[in-house]
Amino acid sequence: MRAEIIAVGTELLLGQTVNTNATYLSQGLAELGIDVYFQTVVGDNAARIRQAIELARTRADLIMFTGGLGPTLDDLTKDALAEYLNRPIHIHEPSMVKIEALFSSRGIHMVESNRRQANMIEGCDPLDNNAGLAVGNALTIDGTHYLLLPGPPREMKPMFDGPAKAWLREILGEERKLYSRLLKFAGIGESSLEQAIIDLIEQQSDPTIAPYAKEGEVALRISTKAISEQEAVVRLDQAEAQIIERVGKHLYAREDIPLEEAVIRLLRGSGRKLASAESLTGGLFAELVTNIPGSSGEFVGGVVTYTNLMKHKLLGIPMAQLEGPGAPGAVSESTASLMAERVRELTGSDYGVSMTGVAGPSESEGKPVGLVYFAISELGKPTIVHTAQMSGSRGIIRVRVAKAVLYRLWQVLNKVE
Amino acid sequence: MRAEIIAVGTELLLGQTVNTNATYLSQGLAELGIDVYFQTVVGDNAARIRQAIELARTRADLIMFTGGLGPTLDDLTKDALAEYLNRPIHIHEPSMVKIEALFSSRGIHMVESNRRQANMIEGCDPLDNNAGLAVGNALTIDGTHYLLLPGPPREMKPMFDGPAKAWLREILGEERKLYSRLLKFAGIGESSLEQAIIDLIEQQSDPTIAPYAKEGEVALRISTKAISEQEAVVRLDQAEAQIIERVGKHLYAREDIPLEEAVIRLLRGSGRKLASAESLTGGLFAELVTNIPGSSGEFVGGVVTYTNLMKHKLLGIPMAQLEGPGAPGAVSESTASLMAERVRELTGSDYGVSMTGVAGPSESEGKPVGLVYFAISELGKPTIVHTAQMSGSRGIIRVRVAKAVLYRLWQVLNKVE
Numbered sequence: 001m002r003a004e005i006i007a008v009g010t011e012l013l014l015g016q017t018v019n020t021n022a023t024y025l026s027q028g029l030a031e032l033g034i035d036v037y038f039q040t041v042v043g044d045n046a047a048r049i050r051q052a053i054e055l056a057r058t059r060a061d062l063i064m065f066t067g068g069l070g071p072t073l074d075d076l077t078k079d080a081l082a083e084y085l086n087r088p089i090h091i092h093e094p095s096m097v098k099i100e101a102l103f104s105s106r107g108i109h110m111v112e113s114n115r116r117q118a119n120m121i122e123g124c125d126p127l128d129n130n131a132g133l134a135v136g137n138a139l140t141i142d143g144t145h146y147l148l149l150p151g152p153p154r155e156m157k158p159m160f161d162g163p164a165k166a167w168l169r170e171i172l173g174e175e176r177k178l179y180s181r182l183l184k185f186a187g188i189g190e191s192s193l194e195q196a197i198i199d200l201i202e203q204q205s206d207p208t209i210a211p212y213a214k215e216g217e218v219a220l221r222i223s224t225k226a227i228s229e230q231e232a233v234v235r236l237d238q239a240e241a242q243i244i245e246r247v248g249k250h251l252y253a254r255e256d257i258p259l260e261e262a263v264i265r266l267l268r269g270s271g272r273k274l275a276s277a278e279s280l281t282g283g284l285f286a287e288l289v290t291n292i293p294g295s296s297g298e299f300v301g302g303v304v305t306y307t308n309l310m311k312h313k314l315l316g317i318p319m320a321q322l323e324g325p326g327a328p329g330a331v332s333e334s335t336a337s338l339m340a341e342r343v344r345e346l347t348g349s350d351y352g353v354s355m356t357g358v359a360g361p362s363e364s365e366g367k368p369v370g371l372v373y374f375a376i377s378e379l380g381k382p383t384i385v386h387t388a389q390m391s392g393s394r395g396i397i398r399v400r401v402a403k404a405v406l407y408r409l410w411q412v413l414n415k416v417e
Numbered sequence: 418m419r420a421e422i423i424a425v426g427t428e429l430l431l432g433q434t435v436n437t438n439a440t441y442l443s444q445g446l447a448e449l450g451i452d453v454y455f456q457t458v459v460g461d462n463a464a465r466i467r468q469a470i471e472l473a474r475t476r477a478d479l480i481m482f483t484g485g486l487g488p489t490l491d492d493l494t495k496d497a498l499a500e501y502l503n504r505p506i507h508i509h510e511p512s513m514v515k516i517e518a519l520f521s522s523r524g525i526h527m528v529e530s531n532r533r534q535a536n537m538i539e540g541c542d543p544l545d546n547n548a549g550l551a552v553g554n555a556l557t558i559d560g561t562h563y564l565l566l567p568g569p570p571r572e573m574k575p576m577f578d579g580p581a582k583a584w585l586r587e588i589l590g591e592e593r594k595l596y597s598r599l600l601k602f603a604g605i606g607e608s609s610l611e612q613a614i615i616d617l618i619e620q621q622s623d624p625t626i627a628p629y630a631k632e633g634e635v636a637l638r639i640s641t642k643a644i645s646e647q648e649a650v651v652r653l654d655q656a657e658a659q660i661i662e663r664v665g666k667h668l669y670a671r672e673d674i675p676l677e678e679a680v681i682r683l684l685r686g687s688g689r690k691l692a693s694a695e696s697l698t699g700g701l702f703a704e705l706v707t708n709i710p711g712s713s714g715e716f717v718g719g720v721v722t723y724t725n726l727m728k729h730k731l732l733g734i735p736m737a738q739l740e741g742p743g744a745p746g747a748v749s750e751s752t753a754s755l756m757a758e759r760v761r762e763l764t765g766s767d768y769g770v771s772m773t774g775v776a777g778p779s780e781s782e783g784k785p786v787g788l789v790y791f792a793i794s795e796l797g798k799p800t801i802v803h804t805a806q807m808s809g810s811r812g813i814i815r816v817r818v819a820k821a822v823l824y825r826l827w828q829v830l831n832k833v834e
Contacts, residue, residue, distance in 0.1 A: 192525075304707070
C-alpha cells in the first residue's frame with residue numbers, strides 16, 4: 001500500500017511550526033509496512049487543499065491528513081475533502097454531546113463554530129479524540145482510503161496510535177509487515193562505510209540495506225517485509241553478518257543509541273568510573289555523557305579548564321608547561337596527557353579523558369584551527385594520546401572531538417571487557 | 418513570487434528525520450517576502466523527484482531543493498533536475514580542489530563518489546558550502562528559479578543564509594523589500610509574551626508582529642515592506658516602542674543572539690570573569706557559554722560535579738552537607754549556594770554560578786523531578802539563590818535551568834553596568 005501524508009496549515013508554510021506530525025506518521029506507517037511516497041504541506045486554502053487531494057489520489061492508496069479539523073474558519077480539511085468527494089457533512093452526535101458537556105462544565109459559552117469539530121463526512125467512521133474536541137474521520141471511497149487526524153501533536157498521536165491504526169490494520173488484513181534493524185557505527189565516515197559495502201547495498205533487494213543519516217552519527221538500516229518475526233530475524237541476521245564481516249570493528253550498537261550510551265554501558269559492565277578535563281569542548285563531552293539517564297554511576301564529572309590559568313589552578317599543570325618561551329603550550333600532546341592524568345587522579349577515577357585544541361574561528365598559540373589533542377589516562381597504564389586535524393565550523397569541531405574521544409574510549413573499554 | 422520547497426530523502430519518508438529544513442527555509446523566505454504555497458517531501462528516487470519537479474513547475478516560480486547533493490548513489494537531486502532540464506552536468510573545479518585538498522590533508526584515500534559533490538548543472542551559479550563538501554546550485558531557466566541546497570542542516574543553513582539569500586535578493590531586485598527586526602526575550606514564556614501583546618499582534622497590519630518559534634528561545638519579529646531602509650526603520654521603531662512599553666524588562670537583544678552571548682558581552686563590558694559549578698546540567702551551561710567565540714576572555718571554566726563525592730573533592734563541600742541524617746542534601750538551597758561560592762573562590766573569578774537539582778527520569782534524595790536550585794555568587798556580595806519546579810523531559814529541564822541561570826545573571830549584570 002502506498003501512502004501520502006498531507007499536512008494542512010499555513011503556520012507550516014510560514015515556518016512557525018515544524019511538521020513533526022509527518023515524521024511521526026511516517027514512522028508509524030513504516031512499522032505497519034505501508035510505504036510513504038510523498039509528504040505534502042498545503043496552507044489553509046480550500047482550492048489548494050483540493051488540488052493536493054486530486055494529486056494524491058493519482059499516486060497513493062491511502063491519504064492521511066493532519067490539521068484543519070479545528071473550530072475556526074481556517075479549518076478547512078473536512079469541507080475540502082467533502083466537496084472533492086461530493087458528499088454531505090453531518091454532525092457526529094456523540095462528539096457534539098462531548099463538546100457541549102465540556103463547555104457547560106467550564107461554564108463558558110460555546111461559540112457556534114465549535115460545532116464544526118463534530119463534523120463528519122457522510123459514510124465516515126468516527127475516530128475518537130481522547131485529548132481534544134475534533135473528531136477524526138476515516139473512510140474508503142473507490143479504493144482510496146482517507147484518514148483525517150487533528151493537527152496538534154498531543155491530539156494527533158493518540159488518535160493515530162489508537163483508533164486510526166486499528167482501522168488501518170483491518171484494511172491491511174494479513175499483509176506482510178516491515179521489520180527493520182538499525183546498526184550504528186563509530187570511527188568511520190558515512191561515505192567510507194558506504195564504499196565498504198556498496199556492492200551489498202546495490203545487490204540486496206530483500207532485505208534492503210540503507211545508510212541512515214543523522215547529525216554526527218553513522219548508521220545502516222536493514223529492512224525486510226515478512227509474515228512473521230522469526231522469518232524476518234533470519235533474513236536480517238544474514239544481511240547483518242555480511243556487513244559485520246566488512247566493517248564489524250566499527251559497529252558499536254544494534255539499536256538506536258548514541259555512542260556515549262554504549263560507552264556508559266561498557267563502564268557499567270566493568271564497574272569503572274570516568275572523569276573528563278575539557279578545554280576546547282568547553283563542557284560538551286560532559287554534557288553528552290550526562291545526557292544519558294543514570295550516567296552518574298559511571299561518570300563522576302570533571303573540570304572545564306577553558307583558560308591556561310584554570311589548567312594550572314584546577315589541574316595543577318605548571319604554567320611553564322602552558323606558556324612562555326619553549327613551552328609546549330595548552331594545545332600539545334603533553335598538555336593533553338597531563339590533563340587526562342590529573343583529572344583522573346583528582347577525582348580518583350579509573351579513566352580520565354582530556355580534550356585540548358583550537359576550535360576556532362581563529363588560530364591559537366600559532367596553531368591552526370581544527371588541530372586537537374585528546375588523551376585517555378587509565379590507572380596503571382601508559383596514557384594514550386591522539387591527535388587530529390579536524391575541519392568544519394567551531395561547533396562541528398567541538399562535536400567531532402567529543403565523539404572521537406568517545407570512540408577511542410569505546411575501543412579501550414571493549415578490549416578490557 | 419511563489420515558492421515550493423522540495424525536500425529529497427527517503428529518511429524523511431521513513432520518519433527517521435524531521436524536516437526542519439522546510440521550516441527554516443519557510444521562515445527565511447517569508448522574511449524575504451516570498452510566499453511558500455507548498456512543501457513536498459520525496460524519496461531518493463529519480464522518477465519521483467522528476468515528477469515533483471514537473472508539478473512544482475506548474476505552481477511555483479522558485480523551487481528550492483534540500484538534500485540529495487551528497488556523494489552516495491542515493492543522492493540524486495542534481496541528476497534528476499539536470500535530466501528534467503535536459504542539461505549536462507560538469508565538475509565545479511574550485512569545489513573539486515577543495516574536496517581533494519580535504520582528503521589529502523587527512524591522509525585518507527578519496528573514494529570516487531566524492532567527486533559527485535562537486536557536480537554542477539550547466540549554467541548554474543555555484544553556492545559555496547562552508548560547512549561541507551557538496552556545492553550548491555542556483556539557476557534560472559524559462560522564468561523558473563531553482564536552488565539546490567544540501568540536506569544536513571549544519572550545511573544547509575549557512576548556505577541559505579549566505580550565498581542563496583544573496584542570489585535571491587538579486588532576483589527580487591528593486592521590489593519593495595521586507596525589513597524586519599528580531600526582538601529576543603528571556604525570563605518570560607512564549608504564551609505569556611503573546612498574551613501581553615495580543616492586541617498589538619492582532620491590530621497591527623504594517624508592521625506585522627509575529628512570535629518567532631525557536632528551540633528554547635522566545636522572540637518577536639517585526640516586519641514591514643518598504644522602499645528604503647529609513648522608511649522601514651521609522652515604522653519598526655514605532656512598533657518596537659509599543660512592545661517595550663509592555664515587556665521591555667525581558668528584552669535582552671534587538672538582534673538574533675542567544676542569551677549567553679548577551680551575558681558574555683555584559684561581562685566583557687565590565688571586565689569581569691565568570692566560572693560555573695554544575696550538577697544536574699552536567700556541563701551544558703559551560704558548553705552553551707563556550708560556544709560563543711572568544712568567550713575565554715570572560716568565562717574561565719569550572720567544574721562538573723556530577724556526584725556528591727566530586728562536590729566534596731573538587732569543591733570542598735563537606736560530606737555532612739550532602740549526605741546522612743539531617744543533611745540538606747545535594748539538591749538544596751545551601752548546596753547551591755556553597756557550589757557557586759566555592760567555584761568562584763577556587764577559580765578566582767568575579768562571579769560563580771551553580772546548578773543543582775533533579776533532571777529525572779526518577780526522583781533523587783526523595784525530591785521530585787524538576788526541582789532545581791541555582792545560585793549566583795558575586796565577590797563581596799551576598800549569594801543569591803533561586804529555586805524552581807520545572808517541567809518537561811530530562812533534556813528540557815537541563816536546558817531550562819541553564820537558561821534560567823543566564824537570565825538571572827543577565828539581570829545582575831545589567832544592574833552593575
